[in-house]
Amino acid sequence: MTNQNYLDLNSMEELPESHAWDHESPSYGPLGSDPVAVINLNDPNAMKLVGHACKTWGVFQVTNHGVPTNLLEEMEGAGRELFALPIQQKLQAARAPNGVSGYGVARISSFFPKLMWSEGFTILGSPYEHARKLWPNRHSKFCDVIEEYNKEMNKLAQRLMLLMLGSLGVTMDDVKWASLQGSSAALQLNSYPACPDPDRAMGLAAHTDSTLLTILHQNNTSGLQAHKEGTGWVTVPPIHHALVVNVGDLLHILSNGLYTSVLHRAMVNRTQHRFSVAFLYGPPSNIQISPLSKLTDKGHPPLYRPVTWSEYLGAKAKHFNKALSSVRLCAPINGFVDATDHNSVQVG
């Protein structure tokens, strides 16, 4: 990746050709007919509602999630402050060519001929090393917010796992590692500046997350869209203080395809700067994920081979949206379709 890919999007008056996408007749779902669920986690029916959302859309929003609202606001402020730094300053913390953490263009950029209208900052583990480069003398507030945010998101992710697995009749005894400490996670801060030609630009191209689940906070600007076979693309509208939850590829594998990892993307707009923060939650690094034996039998053989998170991230880096097929064991039976085999979907 050369520095010329790092255009300062905040100061562009025209969309450069490098960022102009051919959007071929995107299919949009009929307005409001099949909305993404909003689930109150204090609802006595929450487990059932979560299970239904995971089977149908693979994405839902949650309210009463227990994450302090002032922490959500502080996190958004920390992201705004980071992306408002001069480009040369941000490049001090640039992601290394084969690295994971740091500032840079979307990692999936290499699969597309055009660049995306966004910038990102990935944090894996401690934020200190990068934060010191961004703010040599005043990085402690940023680091405190990140650490508190990670702590709260971890708690929520464990609670969501209980609901998601519980709805399939799976207990924490069946998945001992899920209740252990040591699960891995990454934090992805995304910035989508206002864009002079939003209809020809792409904020973040269509992808599924390689996680068990992802918890996303978006500011009050629309842009996130989710895809469902037969419905098309639907906007997941920002709801004040709600959080978006995506089923990731590893939960799809664990559930032997019962839960759908959702294909999603981020669009941009002409007037508003959009920010989002994704908490990408996965299993402990040494754990092999495979379809739960409770969910398989003679009629429902395991559809995927065992894979660790890092092995799967390697497959994603190589095969991108075909990574799931690359670890698949057997062909679909009785017309059962692997909901994340999006070979027919226009990615971008």
Ligand SMILES: C=C1C[C@]23C[C@@]1(O)CC[C@H]2[C@@]12CCC[C@@](C)(C(=O)O1)[C@H]2[C@@H]3C(=O)O
């Ligand atoms: C843990 C991870 C998931 C992720 C790759 C990463 O190592 C850190 C960044 C994550 C992210 C965020 C934006 C979309 C995505 C596809 C990408 O390019 O980087 C995801 C990756 C993923 O889920 O595969």
Ligand SMILES: O=C(O)CCC(=O)C(=O)O
């Ligand atoms: O910004 C968004 O709404 C989506 C971000 C996302 O999909 C990601 O970070 O994985």
Ligand SMILES: [Fe+2]
């Ligand atoms: Fe994502």
